[in-house]
Amino acid sequence: MSSFRLFLVPSLTLFLMAPAMAQTVGQAAGQRQETWVRVQTTFNFVVPGPTGESEQAHKSAESARRSIYEMAAHECDLLREVLAKDCRIEQVSSNIGRQFGQQQPDGYTVNGSMNFSITVK
Numbered sequence: 736m737s738s739f740r741l742f743l744v745p746s747l748t749l750f751l752m753a754p755a756m757a758q759t760v761g762q763a764a765g766q767r768q769e770t771w772v773r774v775q776t777t778f779n780f781v782v783p784g785p786t787g788e789s790e791q792a793h794k795s796a797e798s799a800r801r802s803i804y805e806m807a808a809h810e811c812d813l814l815r816e817v818l819a820k821d822c823r824i825e826q827v828s829s830n831i832g833r834q835f836g837q838q839q840p841d842g843y844t845v846n847g848s849m850n851f852s853i854t855v856k
Contacts, residue, residue: 783842819853826850
């Protein structure tokens with residue numbers, strides 16, 4: 736047997752066994768790995784106000800976007816109060832469209848979703 740092979744076989748064996756040994760040591764010491772759980776929230780609401788190209792219409796659309804970001808931050812706070820030890824915002828997606836017509840007031844319809852990762856208390 737060559738000296739390279741004598742070195743390679745024990746090194747490879749140690750390399751493959753190290754993760755299993757580390758996991759066993761962590762479990763034996765009473766350490767528990769925290770599991771991250773995903774939470775998804777969907778939303779749909781209307782922000783009344785002017786639509787179109789006016790300055791007021793742009794402020795109304797910005798108000799709609801701001802409310803989405805505030806909702807995401809508040810949702811993480813709420814999750815921490817109720818069931819989460821830690822909360823991370825993973826994704827916020829939204830769609831804002833003009834709402835107008837005879838039966839409905841002018842404004843923006845807002846819908847989308849938010850994804851969070853939490854560790855349970």
